[in-house]
Amino acid sequence: MLSRIHSILLVWMVLFVGTVSAAFADELTRSVTTRHLTVHYGVVPASHAPKLVSGSSPDAAHNVNLSVLTVALVDRSNGERIGNAHVMAVVKGPRSEASHLHAKPTTKPLDPAWADGTVTYSNMFDMRWGGIYHIELLITRKGETHPERVRFNIDQQF
Known part of the structure; x- marks a missing residue:
């Protein structure tokens, strides 16, 4: 069962995340490993994402500035998927060429979406600019009070 889950996730990542790269993560698997967690991640344009993001309007899929x-x-x-966590994402955009400052960070919860007995967490973010986006996840598992922090970068090239 676990290998099936990993296979499904890998196929999804290969199909939808082929153009994303991360500076501080495993380039081939798009994953980050901490002491307690392995986090597999991907970013796709909203127009290519499955309709699993809750709270998004039908027009959001046609907004070229949004990515999921x-x-x-x-x-x-134990190698099992975690389905009972609260995940917050802080996304900080690339530096402006004019001011050399980062864009203001955006903080949003990642909503759980269940498919075939597995869960992923996702939300839409404005990623209109090319460059390196800094992402920090704050993951609080059920029964824990302090979140685990996971950081990675995504090089958004168009």
Whole structure:
């Protein structure tokens, strides 16, 4: 069952995330490993994303500035997907060429979406500019009070 889940996730990532790269993560699998978690992630334009993002309007899929950040959480101790977590994402855009400052960070919850008994967490973010986006996830598992922080970068090239 676990290998089936990994296969489905890998196929999804290969099909939809082929043009994304990350500076501080495994380039081939689009994953970040911490002491307790493995986080698989992907970013796709909203127009190419499955209709799993809750709260999005039908017009959002046609907005060329929006991208969908999707993550899957795996417990390193047992290899199972984590379906009972609260995930917040802080996305900081690339530096402006004019001011050399980063765009103001955007903080949003990543909503859980269940498909075939597995869960992913996702939400839409404005990623209109080319460059490196800095992403920080704050993952609070059920029964825990302090979030685990996971950081990675995505090089958004058009």
